Amino acid sequence: MTTLEDERTAALDPAPLTEARERLAKADSRAGLTLATLGAALTALLGAITAGVIAPGxxxxxxxxxxxxxxxxxxxxxxxxxxxxxxxxxSGHQTRPEFLSRATALKYRRIRLAMVWGAAFLTLTLAGTLAGTLA
Structure with a gap:
């Protein structure tokens, strides 16, 4: 539900609103792609462990x-x-650029933190697998 003030703000200057929505959509896309990539890496690891190719035990x-x-x-x-x-x-706050830009910044912060944890996942798992295979 939008308020009269939100509609007036959007009507006066639609450029910041459009830009904020585009940045939010880009952040959503990046989060989805990163989630899919990490899920694929985890699935490959679990498949290798299940098939017996990797035996961490x-x-x-x-x-x-x-x-x-x-x-x-x-x-x-x-x-x-x-x-x-x-x-x-x-949905009531989607017409305010300041809310959209704050949500976008929060999404990017979470994505960056997730990428750090994902890098730790890939690095530690690869290092352990290589060390275990070569030992």
């Missing part, structure tokens, strides 16, 4: 610790990306 202690810490680092990344992909607020 048979690794030495340190490589095993690296693999399982990497897997644990995936959880916060998935949660943050899930939060970034959801709608930011009720």
């Amino acid at each position: 048979q690794y030495a202690v340190i490589p095993q610790l690296l693999v399982w810490s990497g897997c644990a680092a995936c959880a916060p990344a998935l949660v943050l990306l899930g939060l970034a992909a959801r709608p930011p607020f009720p």
Whole structure:
């Protein structure tokens, strides 16, 4: 539900509103793409473990610790990306550029944090797998 003030603001200067909506749509797209990529990497890892290609249970202690810490680092990344992909607020505030830009900044912050956790997931898991295979 929009207010009269929101409609007047949008009618007077539609450029900031359009730009804010475009930035929000771009952030949503980036969150979705990153979530899909991380999900594919996790699915590939779980498939390799299930098929027996990777057997972290048979690794030495340190490589095993690296693999399982990497897997644990995936959880916060998935949660943050899930939060970034959801709608930011009720539909009544979608005509105010300041709300849209604040929501966009929050989405990008969550995406950046999720990418850090995702990088930790990939690095630790790869390091543990390589160390366990080579040992």
